Each structure stands twice: as structure tokens, then as C-alpha cells.
Amino acid sequence: MTSPKRPEIGAFLFSSRGQCLHYTWIAFFITILVWFNHAPLMAAIRDTLGLPDNVVKAILILNVALTIPAHIAIGRLVDRFGPSVVFSCLLALSGLLSFAFALADDLVLLLVLRFLLGLSGAGFVVGIRMIGEWFPAREVGLAEGVYAGWGALGSALAAMALPAVALAFGGAEGWRYAVAVTGFVALIYAGIYYLSVRDTPPGATYFKPRQMGAIEVTSRRDFLLCLMTLAPVYGALAAVNWLLGPDALVILPEPVGRAVYGGLLLAFLYRGYRLYWGNRDVFSRPADPFHQYDFTQVTVLCLVYCVTFGAELSVLSVLPLHFQGLYDLTLVQAGMLSAAFALMNLASRPLGGWLCDSYGRKKSLVLLLLGAGVGFLLMSQMAGSWPLAPVIVVTMVSAFFVQAGSGAVFAIAPLIKRRLTGQIAGLIGAYGISGAIFFLMIFALLTVQMFFLMITWLAIAAVFIVLLLLVEPRGQTAEILPDGTVQMIDVG
Structure with a gap:
């Protein structure tokens, strides 16, 4: 038996599959650029709005808080609606939120918008499905690596370029223009991506989950394992809540922090219920071998x-x-x-x-x-x-x-x-x-x-x-x- 041929770099990068890869890693690059568009500008944001140190740290933490559950939610949407639509919508939403953040003066609004911009960090998930559709198993590792590795450079570009953009506009408000530029880029590319990329190669089928309430599992053992695997995700969110509470950064009052803990517990129980309801058949009969x-x-x-x-x-x-x-x-x-x-x-x-x-x-x-x-x-x-x-x-x-x-x-x-x-x-x-x-x-x-x-x-x-x-x-x-x-x- 002959081993599968390794991809030739030229064909890999410049075929129709290669074009899809380039469009997609650029989309991921832009979502990362938006996700980190505040980090190199935090000193200017702090000075312009007179933010205390605990609020600055809270902004940095809130930027990743929503990204945790957003990964799971975006993953379900991708499987249901396809990566081209979901990536385009995520880019457009990220652009609009960036414009809002650039205009924000109210402290609460600033924190809420940074929390919502954590959605941009979940763009990574969309491209994983897209690249998996377009590349065969013998090439998918390299393709996913190019997608993730090149796209992740968005944070490096943010660190290098956005302070220069802010300086070019001058004045204390230059950071607003720099953040707004990333929003404009995301909005424009949302349209480009939607018009340029298909979910699958020509003639291929886009397979969708049988149900959308929770991830499919195919045995009672896997049901319990999935529930156990979900628990640490909610634990991480509880840790973020603690960091924002009265024992650390003193952003959330104690009653609010307790309400968040209660909400996380209810969310986990609800997720367990949806997981059971969507996979209840595995408790009565074995799953179809296929x-x-x-x-x-x-x-x-x-x-x-x-x-x-x-x-x-x-x-x-x-x-x-x-x-x-x-x-x-x-x-x-x-x-x-x-x-x-x-x-x-x-x-x-x-x-x-x-x-x-x-x-x-x-x-x-x-x-x-x-x-x-x-x-x-x-x-x-x-x-x-x-x-x-x-x-x-x-x-x-x-x-x-x-x-x-x-x-x-x-x-x-x-x-x-x-x-x-x-x-x-x-x-x-x-x-x-x-x-x-x-x-x-x-x-x-x-x-x-x-x-x-x-x-x-x-x-x-x-x-x-x-x-x-x-x-x-x-x-x-x-x-x-x-x-x-x-x-x-x-x-x-």
C-alpha cells in the first residue's frame, strides 16, 4: 500500500482550497485584531477617561470572559448555518461593537462593550469547520495550522500598528480613531468574505447536526463524560466572577457576584438538561453505528x-x-x-x-x-x-x-x-x-x-x-x- 502523497506547497496555497484558506485566515486575523484593539491603547484610554487601575484590569479580564461561552455557542451556530454566514455576521457585529467602544464615554458602557467584544475571540472556531470541509485528512493538519498560526498574528499587528494610527490622528482622542479603523476593516471584510467563500467545495455536502440543543453523544458513558467536560468551563467563568468581585478588583458588588454564581449554576443545570433531552435516546437503545x-x-x-x-x-x-x-x-x-x-x-x-x-x-x-x-x-x-x-x-x-x-x-x-x-x-x-x-x-x-x-x-x-x-x-x-x-x- 502506498502512503498518501504530501501536498505540494504551490498547489496547497494557490488552488481553490488555498484561496478558501487565505480568505479564512484573514477573517480570523481581523477578528483577533478587533479582539485586541484595546490592549496597546490602554494607557491612552486610561488617561483620557481617568480610569482607576482596578477598572483597567477589569477591562482586560472582561475581554476574555465572554469568549469562553462564545466558543461553544458559535460552534453550534457554525454547524447549523455554515461558516461563511456565521463568520460574515461575526465580523459585522465585531465592527459595530468596535465603533460603539470607540465612542463610549460612560464607564459602565465601556465595560459592557468590552465584555461583548469577547465574541470576536470566538472567530477561531468558525474557520476550523471551514478548513475541515475544504481539505482532506492528509492535508488538514497543515491547513489548520496555517489558518490558526497566520490568523493569530492579528494581536501582533494590533500591538505594532494601532498606537501609530492613534498617534497619526494626534491628541488624547487618537485611540478612538484607531479602534474605529479596526471596526471599519471588519465591516468591509464581512461583505468580502460572504461573497467570496462557500461552505464546501463544489459537489460536496455540508453535514449538519441532528439536533441543535446540545452536542450529540452516542452512549450513556459519553453523556456523563460530556457533562463532566462542560463543568470546568463554568468553573472558569466563576473564577472570572471572583476576580471582578469584592475580594479582588472590586468591580462587581457582592450581591451581584452572588447572583452571577447562582446564574452560572442554573446555566450549568440547564445545559445538563438540554444535553439529556437532546440525547435521551441513548438511555433506551444503542445509537446507530453510523x-x-x-x-x-x-x-x-x-x-x-x-x-x-x-x-x-x-x-x-x-x-x-x-x-x-x-x-x-x-x-x-x-x-x-x-x-x-x-x-x-x-x-x-x-x-x-x-x-x-x-x-x-x-x-x-x-x-x-x-x-x-x-x-x-x-x-x-x-x-x-x-x-x-x-x-x-x-x-x-x-x-x-x-x-x-x-x-x-x-x-x-x-x-x-x-x-x-x-x-x-x-x-x-x-x-x-x-x-x-x-x-x-x-x-x-x-x-x-x-x-x-x-x-x-x-x-x-x-x-x-x-x-x-x-x-x-x-x-x-x-x-x-x-x-x-x-x-x-x-x-x-
């Missing part, structure tokens, strides 16, 4: 992405302070070194996906997690006595392994169950944001050495979880066409 899949694979990828992407996001926040503490660096110098960590995504995510396509998904993921564990173990030992060059090398190596690990996760996710890819990607993405919140709380409560060591320990734990529970995608999976015909899809 619909069966193992939810364990979803849970494993959630836990791995919590470590990889959670570490990536949190390290980006910690590195500037850490470098300044180790060496006598200016804020700009420390920021440039930290930006290099983010810019590694340009190559590391695609390489992680390519390794999975070429040498096996499970084996590649294990090796990348081991590399990340070793890298962050070395980072925990860094001290001011180290020369700067080895520190930079260790940081870049750690960035490669942890980002390539994130790419490997989404080389596997689209192969689990085609019609549920959006919901699966949404749950995995929510775990990534939740992981970042967890690691940042470790950083806030303990030392920076313990922060890096925690990432190391969890990366090694993830290795054992993958070895014991993850199943290498092989052979074919089945989907049923609207006329009842069974279609087999290669996943090996």
Missing part, C-alpha cells in the same frame, strides 16, 4: 488544549514583567522579546499540523508536549545570572513546542465527527481560554517559577493522558446524506 463516535477523544483534546493554548496566552501576559525582572530592560525591549514569542505562531502552528499529517497525529502530539514540558522546566530555572542569549533561545524553543502542540490538537479535532466539528472545536477552544485564566491565577497567587513549573507538570500529565486515551484517527468515518445515503469520509 452515528457513533467516542467522546473521550474530545475530552482528551480539551485537556491538551487547556495546557498548550492556555500556556501560550498566559505566558504572553507574563513575559514582559518576567524579562524586566531578570534584566535591566526597558518596557519596549521587554515587549519586543515577548512579541517574538507570539510571532513564532507564523511557523510553529503550521509545522505542528504538518508533523501530524506526515508522521502520525498521536506520536507527534506526544513529542510536542514533551518538548513543551522540557522547555518550560528550563524557563522555570532562568535567572538573572543567565546570559540573555540562552534565555531567548529557551523562550523561542518553548514557544515552538507549545504552539505546535496547539496546531497538533486541531490536526485531529476535525477528524472526530464531521457534522459536529464546530461544536467540538468550540468546546476545545473554550478550554484554551479557561486554561489561560487558570495559569494567570497561579501567577497572581504564587511565584513566576511556580507558574512555569505548573505548565511543565500539566504538559507531562497531558503526555500520559494522550498515550493512554487518544486514538489515532484511522480509516473512514460515516455521515448520512439527506436522502439517507451513507457517505464515507477518509480520516486516516
